[in-house]
Amino acid sequence: MDRVGRTSVQQPEISRNLVFKLRKHAGLAIESILLSVLAILFVFPFLWMVLTALKSPEEALIFPPTLMPQTWNFQSFAEVWQSGPFGTYLTNSVVIVAAILAAQLITAVPSAYVFAKYRFKGKEFLFLLVLLTMIIPSQLTFVPLYLMMSEWQLLDSLVPLILPFVVTPFGIFLLRQQILQIPDELFEAAKIDGAGEGRTMYHVLLPMIKPAVVTVMLLSFITHWNDYFWPLVMTNTMELRTLPLGVANLKGLEGNSKWNVVMAGNCILALPLLILFMLNSKRLKESIAFTGVK
Amino acid sequence: MKKLMTGLCLTLLSMTVLTACGGGQQTSTGSNPAPETSTEAPKQEKVQVNLWHAWGGSSQEIMDQLIENYNASQDQVEVTATFQGSYGDLSSKLQTAIAAGNQPEAAILERSTIINFARAGALEDLNQYDVDMSDFIPGLLSSTTYDGALVSIPAGRSMPILYYNKEHFKEVGLDPESPPATLEELKEYAERLTIPGERVGYESPTGIWNFSHLVMTYGGRLVNEEATDIGFADGAGVQALSLWNSMLKAGTMKAPPPAEADVTTLRDFVSGRVSMVSLSTGGLTIVMNNVGDAFEFGTAFMPSDNGHLVVPTGGADIAMMANSSQDKKDAMMDFVQWVTSTEQNVFISKSSGYVPTRFSAVESEEMQALYLENPLYKVAVDQLPYANDTDIYVNWSQVSREITQQVELNVLDGSIDEETAIRQIQEAVSPLFNP
Numbered sequence: 001m002d003r004v005g006r007t008s009v010q011q012p013e014i015s016r017n018l019v020f021k022l023r024k025h026a027g028l029a030i031e032s033i034l035l036s037v038l039a040i041l042f043v044f045p046f047l048w049m050v051l052t053a054l055k056s057p058e059e060a061l062i063f064p065p066t067l068m069p070q071t072w073n074f075q076s077f078a079e080v081w082q083s084g085p086f087g088t089y090l091t092n093s094v095v096i097v098a099a100i101l102a103a104q105l106i107t108a109v110p111s112a113y114v115f116a117k118y119r120f121k122g123k124e125f126l127f128l129l130v131l132l133t134m135i136i137p138s139q140l141t142f143v144p145l146y147l148m149m150s151e152w153q154l155l156d157s158l159v160p161l162i163l164p165f166v167v168t169p170f171g172i173f174l175l176r177q178q179i180l181q182i183p184d185e186l187f188e189a190a191k192i193d194g195a196g197e198g199r200t201m202y203h204v205l206l207p208m209i210k211p212a213v214v215t216v217m218l219l220s221f222i223t224h225w226n227d228y229f230w231p232l233v234m235t236n237t238m239e240l241r242t243l244p245l246g247v248a249n250l251k252g253l254e255g256n257s258k259w260n261v262v263m264a265g266n267c268i269l270a271l272p273l274l275i276l277f278m279l280n281s282k283r284l285k286e287s288i289a290f291t292g293v294k
Numbered sequence: 295m296k297k298l299m300t301g302l303c304l305t306l307l308s309m310t311v312l313t314a315c316g317g318g319q320q321t322s323t324g325s326n327p328a329p330e331t332s333t334e335a336p337k338q339e340k341v342q343v344n345l346w347h348a349w350g351g352s353s354q355e356i357m358d359q360l361i362e363n364y365n366a367s368q369d370q371v372e373v374t375a376t377f378q379g380s381y382g383d384l385s386s387k388l389q390t391a392i393a394a395g396n397q398p399e400a401a402i403l404e405r406s407t408i409i410n411f412a413r414a415g416a417l418e419d420l421n422q423y424d425v426d427m428s429d430f431i432p433g434l435l436s437s438t439t440y441d442g443a444l445v446s447i448p449a450g451r452s453m454p455i456l457y458y459n460k461e462h463f464k465e466v467g468l469d470p471e472s473p474p475a476t477l478e479e480l481k482e483y484a485e486r487l488t489i490p491g492e493r494v495g496y497e498s499p500t501g502i503w504n505f506s507h508l509v510m511t512y513g514g515r516l517v518n519e520e521a522t523d524i525g526f527a528d529g530a531g532v533q534a535l536s537l538w539n540s541m542l543k544a545g546t547m548k549a550p551p552p553a554e555a556d557v558t559t560l561r562d563f564v565s566g567r568v569s570m571v572s573l574s575t576g577g578l579t580i581v582m583n584n585v586g587d588a589f590e591f592g593t594a595f596m597p598s599d600n601g602h603l604v605v606p607t608g609g610a611d612i613a614m615m616a617n618s619s620q621d622k623k624d625a626m627m628d629f630v631q632w633v634t635s636t637e638q639n640v641f642i643s644k645s646s647g648y649v650p651t652r653f654s655a656v657e658s659e660e661m662q663a664l665y666l667e668n669p670l671y672k673v674a675v676d677q678l679p680y681a682n683d684t685d686i687y688v689n690w691s692q693v694s695r696e697i698t699q700q701v702e703l704n705v706l707d708g709s710i711d712e713e714t715a716i717r718q719i720q721e722a723v724s725p726l727f728n729p
């Protein structure tokens with residue numbers, strides 16, 4: 001009875017195992033296929049940009065379009081570089097974004113810390129004010145800001161490209177949410193050990209919210225690196241302009257654009273972003289997984 | 295701690311600003327060119343004036359050339375030209391700058407945006423200066439006057455023309471030297487040229503430009519004479535939409551996606567997928583470069599309605615800002631006169647594909663020689679007497695947005711019929727005309 005029972009049970013067990021394994025593999029296969037399709041969807045525009053940049057102006061226009069350039073044309077990059085002071089644009093972009101990021105880091109971490117862990121009268125109201133600035137569209141503020149900068153005679157410098165962005169309400173909000181999750185005991189322990197607020201922030205707080213900080217910085221980098229309208233409105237000389245303006249300058253009138261050159265300009269513009277993303281993709285994923293903020 | 299932070303912040307800022315200012319390289323469009331050290335008049339310095347424009351890409355090269363030539367041609371005025379993005383960007387930026395009093399001395403503005411600046415009193419009345427407009431082609435002048443004042447002078451202007459593939463004409467037994475003259479013929483030819491699944495007879499962007507060609511050719515206007523309503527509600531609008539719809543339904547016309555209309559049309563034509571297209575004169579050089587020896591093509595007038603033809607224009611005029619000192623205005627005026635002169639008009643037209651804006655430019659030896667050598671260019675010039683613009687209205691950008699939207703719903707989407715489309719346009723724009 002025992003034996004019979006065993007064999008009769010074992011048989012379906014094996015097949016069940018098999019089905020389970022198969023299912024697992026099939027699931028994995030479907031998952032990887034779906035992910036590959038998604039990856040291609042996301043990678044293709046970038047690939048298209050690079051390949052178009054390497055085509056001749058005529059080939060960039062033909063239909064049906066070619067995927068691979070028939071003749072590899074590296075001239076477009078040289079043409080971009082010669083179209084204007086691109087070295088200056090690049091330096092300006094780097095300087096402006098570096099300054100903005102540094103300033104945002106310096107302002108966002110302490111403010112988020114205070115909003116998360118300090119108790120004082122009117123805190124909620126002040127935080128509401130910070131959040132409010134996020135819902136005012138920039139189209140509404142650029143004229144008064146321009147007038148302000150004009151009055152302060154700052155227009156022909158890089159200051160108006162940096163000053164309005166030294167504080168990031170979104171960064172403060174995101175970091176505050178992160179800091180809220182850290183138990184108070186940790187900070188109390190640090191205090192008992194004799195650490196001042198500065199040291200607590202630098203040695204205790206910062207390592208714990210690093211992924212969130214990286215996310216904030218990266219998002220801010222993308223925004224300001226790609227910003228077109230603000231630098232356009234604020235500057236009048238080529239010496240103060242940034243990469244996106246240089247790229248916009250490559251487009252001709254009435255459909256008369258050399259698309260390979262425009263795409264080469266976009267390659268130069270997008271490259272630093274891609275590199276930064278690749279270097280920080282792990283931290284980015286961590287912070288999104290932890291906060292649930294997308 | 296707080297002090298340290300602010301200190302750090304300020305140092306960082308000042309450091310970055312300083313390095314950036316030091317690193318800037320001088321270019322041809324630099325803001326502070328070396329002062330003139332003339333031996334005869336040591337005290338005299340060139341008057342510095344600024345010009346804003348939207349000429350990017352290959353047009354930027356033409357602009358740079360113009361500025362360089364002008365600055366080298368005399369020692370009184372130094373013009374600095376600055377690219378300010380698209381015509382739309384330029385317009386927004388100029389509005390802001392005028393509010394702050396930082397405006398340039400002149401700007402090259404898209405023709406339909408000029409009236410807004412004129413109404414705000416931001417533009418100088420050029421009648422005060424010694425300007426003779428009698429040499430300019432009348433059809434290009436509707437954007438240049440406001441309330442009796444001369445507010446702008448045509449700089450670079452274009453028109454749509456018909457491009458057609460001569461090989462396709464021969465293939466189906468049409469005479470390659472007689473392109474369709476009327477809209478009826480266009481319809482008929484398109485039918486004969488279409489090979490289902492392979493090529494389409496006619497392609498036209500369905501934006502406001504081509505719509506206005508149809509409306510005006512059918513006897514209407516975009517905005518009526520009194521500027522109180524649209525000018526195509528009584529038939530011309532329905533006729534225009536019906537023509538497109540009947541051709542689209544028959545499969546003899548292709549309407550490109552609105553966002554990339556010009557480039558799609560151009561690409562389809564140069565790759566032989568459509569036989570006839572209506573495109574800007576400004577695209578002629580790029581079409582020639584891309585077609586190469588692949589096939590022979592011709593240019594022709596836009597089709598008429600049994601002989602009645604009105605063609606819209608595009609492009610930009612140069613306008614001077616009212617709010618500058620008189621010596622700057624005088625200096626800028628010297629450049630405006632120079633850049634709109636016959637000689638420079640010929641230069642701009644030859645290098646860009648823009649139409650000449652002066653009779654004397656059309657008749658100049660240089661242009662005549664060009665037309666003899668390449669008759670394709672001549673079509674646009676011969677079409678100039680048919681040019682007219684009926685879209686000069688202060689709220690035009692909003693009105694045109696409403697029109698374009700309804701036209702798209704009707705033509706591309708097919709979700710509403712012609713009468714409904716016109717009625718909805720009228721309903722949507724009436725508050726814009728009677729604010």
